[in-house]
Amino acid sequence: MAETRKLAAILVADVVGYSRLAGADEDRTLARLRGVRSDLIDPAIAAHHGRVVKRTGDGSIIEFRSVVDAVRCAVEVQTGMVERNAGLPPEKRIEFRVGVHLGDIVEESDGDLMGDGVNVAARLEAIAEPGGVCLSEDAWRQVRDKLKESFVDLGEKALKNIVRPMRVYALGRASAAAAHAPAVALAEKRDAPRLSLVVLPFANIGGDPEQEHFVDGDTESLTTDLSRIRGSFVIARNTAFTYKGKPFDVKAIGRELNVRYVLEGSVQRGGNRIRVNVQLIDAESGNHLWAERFDKPLADLFDMQDEIAARLAGALNAELVSAEARRAEQAPTPDSIDLYFQGMAWFNKGITLDASAQARGFFDRALAADPGNVDALVGSALADVRAAGLLSVVNPTALFASAEAKLTKALSLFPDHARAHLVLGHVDISTRRAVQASRNANMGWRWIEISRPPMP
Helix, strand or coil: CCECCCCCCCCEEECCHHHHHHCCCCCCHHHHHHHHHHHHHHHHHHHCCCEEEEECCCCCEEEECCHHHHHHHHHHHHHHHHHHCCCHHHHHCEEEEEEEEEEEEEEEEECEECCCCHHHHHHHHHHCCCCCEEEEEHHHHHHCCCCCEEEEEEEECCCCCCCCCEEEEEEEECCCCHHHCHHHHHHHHHCCCCEEEEEEEEEEEEECCCHHHHHHHHHHHHHHCCCCCCCCCCHHHHHHHHHCCCCCHHHHHHHEEEHEEEEEEEEEECCCCCEEEEEEEEEECCCEEEEEEEEECCCCCCHHHHHHHHHHHHHHHHHHHHHHHHHHCCCCCCCHHHHHHHHHHHCCCCHHHHHHHHHHHEEEEEECCCCCCHHHHHHHHHHHHHHHCCCCCCCCHHHHHHHEEEEEEHHHHHCCHHHHHHHHHHHHHHHCHHHHHHHHHHHHCCCCCCCCCCCC
């Protein structure tokens, strides 16, 4: 086998206590580790021009052309893991040890790396603290004047199977403050994203194995439909299904996945009828926010799945908006998005002049805070259109003109905004412009979203 010698920066990373984590819950640990790799580690490697040489279940060997790039990548990953672990108990945290070395290595024809350069990096990783980074002296010399991070001289260390002791440097405490900050303090600073939720696998009441695929299909369809809500953050199906068939605590799930809401449910089949129960839960408090029952005669299963998912997603959208609005009411300094949710909550209260006026007031405050808030522009236009349709309004023409101006601005900022096209089509119909109405309605349906509010 042909081989080439070269000088390279080698980074070796390994999960601390992987066997313990996998032994406690292998499926969930693997799912979380895959998420960390796809969302954090792989992008960091790509950004710093690294090449993954070898990957095991819990570790990686990565080659960099520059030691500076290797250390920057390590710091980025370790800092990112602090954020992901915030609020989790120690026994559930995924933490890495990292070793970095600059040395002579042998590259084989298949791209694999061999030699002392790799071995030293692996031994440095083994002596690093959880969440820490250890460098060889050769690597440290390359970065000491090029990075803002500080490093602590650990002195000479005898590394396993390495002939001579080596001087080792660790990422300094001041530089690694984030990697060792108390989880509680970080949890207080890091709020779960707005409209963030996980759809847990629905329970199969009765345990009929022939019904299992329908139950799982309901969960998947609802996850897909909810992910279409503008601005939502929905945990992927693969991660959610690691909780299938296992006891769980809603608050723990909220902390582990960093979501505000948890949706759980069940499916029960009796004779020629099927019943679906769902509950929306506040992940922080554990309180039930909303519940719904879907009960109908058994028909084509795929059609039923589509109908159930669409009905639940539509109802859930309104409930999530209300929940976000209640949170916004408690915010000491509400931002543009907080004000938008409060406006939508008023809009959803009904077709009255007062509700429309209250909604428009919040939308306009949201626009004052952020003129580029497209959803607030569309919301304000919706309030105008709804008010224009009420018999008690003196000048509906002015309201339609106001709505059109707002929608035109919204579409200039976001040409594919489905709701804006649909509402503009409604304005065109109301002002007797049939051709424009047809065009905007078609464009709206082309990009239609589950998140659209009830039309006025």
